[in-house]
Amino acid sequence: MDNTHRLIQSSYKLKDSVRYRRAKNFFYDLLENPKARIRPYFDVFMILLVVSSVWVLIYDVRHDMGLFDDLFEWVAVTIFIIEYLLRFWIYNDSHKVILSHYERAEFINQPFRAWPALREVVAKKWEYMTQPLAIIDLLAIIPTYRPLRFLRIFLLFRLFKLFRYTRSISEFVKVLNEKRIELFTLFIFMAFITFTAATALFFFETDVADGKGVGSFFESIYWALVTMSTVGYGDITPHTTEGRVVTIILIVAGLGVISFFTSIIVSAFGEKMHEIRAQRVFSEVERKHIDLIVCGYGRVGQVVADQLALDQRQFVLVDPLESNVRLAKQKGYLAALGDAADSALLESLGIATQAKRLLCLTGDDVVNVYITLSARQMNLEIEIISRANHRENVTKLRLAGADHTVAPYEIVGLIAAEYVGQPVAFEAIYGMLTGQNDVGIEAVRVRSGSVLDGRCMADVGFRQRKLIPFGVVREGGCPVDSSSGTYEIEGRCFHFNPTPDFELQAGDLVVIFGHEYSVVHFRDCLERGTL
Numbered sequence: 203m204d205n206t207h208r209l210i211q212s213s214y215k216l217k218d219s220v221r222y223r224r225a226k227n228f229f230y231d232l233l234e235n236p237k238a239r240i241r242p243y244f245d246v247f248m249i250l251l252v253v254s255s256v257w258v259l260i261y262d263v264r265h266d267m268g269l270f271d272d273l274f275e276w277v278a279v280t281i282f283i284i285e286y287l288l289r290f291w292i293y294n295d296s297h298k299v300i301l302s303h304y305e306r307a308e309f310i311n312q313p314f315r316a317w318p319a320l321r322e323v324v325a326k327k328w329e330y331m332t333q334p335l336a337i338i339d340l341l342a343i344i345p346t347y348r349p350l351r352f353l354r355i356f357l358l359f360r361l362f363k364l365f366r367y368t369r370s371i372s373e374f375v376k377v378l379n380e381k382r383i384e385l386f387t388l389f390i391f392m393a394f395i396t397f398t399a400a401t402a403l404f405f406f407e408t409d410v411a412d413g414k415g416v417g418s419f420f421e422s423i424y425w426a427l428v429t430m431s432t433v434g435y436g437d438i439t440p441h442t443t444e445g446r447v448v449t450i451i452l453i454v455a456g457l458g459v460i461s462f463f464t465s466i467i468v469s470a471f472g473e474k475m476h477e478i479r480a481q482r483v484f485s486e487v488e489r490k491h492i493d494l495i496v497c498g499y500g501r502v503g504q505v506v507a508d509q510l511a512l513d514q515r516q517f518v519l520v521d522p523l524e525s526n527v528r529l530a531k532q533k534g535y536l537a538a539l540g541d542a543a544d545s546a547l548l549e550s551l552g553i554a555t556q557a558k559r560l561l562c563l564t565g566d567d568v569v570n571v572y573i574t575l576s577a578r579q580m581n582l583e584i585e586i587i588s589r590a591n592h593r594e595n596v597t598k599l600r601l602a603g604a605d606h607t608v609a610p611y612e613i614v615g616l617i618a619a620e621y622v623g624q625p626v627a628f629e630a631i632y633g634m635l636t637g638q639n640d641v642g643i644e645a646v647r648v649r650s651g652s653v654l655d656g657r658c659m660a661d662v663g664f665r666q667r668k669l670i671p672f673g674v675v676r677e678g679g680c681p682v683d684s685s686s687g688t689y690e691i692e693g694r695c696f697h698f699n700p701t702p703d704f705e706l707q708a709g710d711l712v713v714i715f716g717h718e719y720s721v722v723h724f725r726d727c728l729e730r731g732t733l
Contacts, residue, residue: 206316210304213297230292233285237488237555245367248285251278252342252360252367279343286339293330296323338362377470384466392430392459399452400426406444430456476539483518483538484550492516493557497542497573498564499526502589502610506563507535518551543572545580554580562588562604567595571602578603643672643713644721646728650708653733660702662733667724669716673698676710 216222231238255278262271303319330336341359378385400422407416416422416438425438429452440446486492494517496507503519507530510517519530519537530537540547542564551557560577562570570588577586588604590596596607648654654662664671673696680688680695689696697704706712714721727733 206314209300209316210314213300213304216297217301226292226295229288233289233292242489249364249367251281252363254278256360282339282343286336286343289336289339290327290330294326296326299323299326335363335366338365377467377474380474381466381470385463388459388462388466395452395455395459396423396426396430399430399448399455402448403440403445406442406448407440426452429453430459432456432460480538480540480547480550483536486536487518487551488556490516491556492518492536492552494518494559494561495520495542495548495551495553495557496561496563497521497570498562498589499523499530499537500563500565502565503563504529506561507533511535520547520551543569543576545576548573548576548580553577553584557581557584559585559587562586564589565591567591567599571595571598574599574602574604643715645675646712646714646725648706648708648710648712652708653728653731654706654710654712655708657706657733658702659700659704659706662706664714667716667727668720669714669724671700672713672715674700674704674706674710674712676707 232240232244235241255275258267258271258274261267299322300316300319303322304314307314331340338359342363344359400419403425404416404419404422407422416425421438428435428438429449432453440449494510494515496503496510496517497520499507499519499521503521503526507517507519511533517536519527519535520540520542521527521530521537522539522541524539527537527539538547538551542548542562553560560573562573564570564573567590570590574586574588577584585606586604587606587608588599588602590599590607590609593609596609599607646654659671662671675691676695676697677693678695679693680690689698714724716724
């Protein structure tokens with residue numbers, strides 16, 4: 203078997219190896235995947251290692267730390283080398299490149315040549331090695347060579363390694379990268395002004411008497427940069443009239459350069475600020491493993507968010523209005539500005555990985571349908587609860603993928619119609635919704651053989667126990683001849699405000715309103731069978 207066949211066979215073995223893929227995925231999550239749970243811990247470790255190694259090298263300049271210094275340096279460098287080699291390894295799959303060339307040659311009935319495939323492999327690896335961060339990783343290893351003391355200057359590259367592990371610094375670099383054309387133009391303009399002013403000063407000040415002139419062209423360059431930056435150390439000053447005129451012109455030009463540079467940075471961060479804030483929200487969602495997403499922070503969304511916060515539930519809000527997001531953040535809620543129908547935004551919030559429940563609470567049914575469609579497509583297991591502002595849109599939301607729909611206006615209308623003339627009921631419901639008292643809602647299951655099984659609502663004595671029966675949920679569909687107070691809910695029948703002669707059955711779920719003391723007493727009576 204020649205070397206070409208061995209190369210192909212080895213490539214297929216790597217392709218089919220589960221252990222190889224598992225190892226590569228693990229190190230990819232560790233080093234590159236920003237959404238991996240292990241990545242933050244690795245970043246913190248590397249930040250501490252980089253800062254500690256730089257501090258030890260600086261401290262060792264004036265103090266002898268003995269064996270500890272050498273041991274710590276070798277440990278740090280070993281970790282840096284391993285990290286560099288692992289990044290070099292996971293950058294691409296070399297065996298896939300070889301198999302791609304081989305299978306292409308087989309498809310067109312041409313002999314396979316290993317050299318073009320290997321050349322592409324080397325080109326891919328060289329592509330990684332020439333990346334700025336990869337060069338920094340390589341240069342960060344150099345300070346360990348103690349015989350050449352001047353190489354310790356390369357320890358600064360270890361600080362540049364922090365770009366890999368801190369997202370804030372990375373975002374700053376991205377901002378500068380997006381404005382590279384403007385910054386390059388400014389650099390050319392600044393270089394032209396610096397060279398021109400330095401040349402003029404060198405001509406006018408080099409022959410000044412008493413040895414007070416500019417001694418070299420480098421000094422004139424240094425003077426021009428210091429003057430244009432408006433620092434003005436004063437160690438080099440012009441003595442001729444021409445030199446002072448050049449200085450005045452350079453100061454004015456320097457103010458323009460600084461203003462231009464400041465405007466570039468401010469505008470860049472102004473354009474990027476929304477994205478930076480969103481990234482912080484995404485990081486917080488990922489770090490806290492938040493699995494509840496609330497879309498819409500209007501009138502309904504605010505009530506729901508307040509109740510969730512009262513129940514100490516962690517959630518993240520999404521709203522397209524900046525005023526709503528600002529209001530949510532003032533209350534201490536985690537909120538992101540954007541359209542929840544955007545699949546990229548939902549994906550960043552973990553809709554496909556960690557989200558378990560989604561609430562669509564916007565005031566537009568069309569938007570709720572789009573959000574439901576996007577969420578259901580990205581996660582088939584997530585529970586979606588959607589607000590329906592119009593009754594005719596309930597079916598559309600169900601078809602879009604909503605597990606539950608809530609029609610708030612219809613519910614309020616039903617409550618008002620059923621409880622007309624009963625101010626006590628209204629007071630209880632209002633107190634429960636606004637949190638002005640300890641009134642709450644509770645669901646009690648009717649067990650087979652319990653004191654509630656087979657009893658009529660009138661015989662239970664809800665009023666004597668200061669409780670209000672809201673309704674009964676019964677398994678199975680509603681009967682054809684049922685009254686207007688029954689509603690079909692996902693194959694179950696909800697009997698709203700049941701009549702006094704309504705007979706309870708085993709398996710029914712009784713929904714009641716009342717003070718927490720009354721509810722606790724009612725449950726105690728059920729357990730003792732003393733109703």
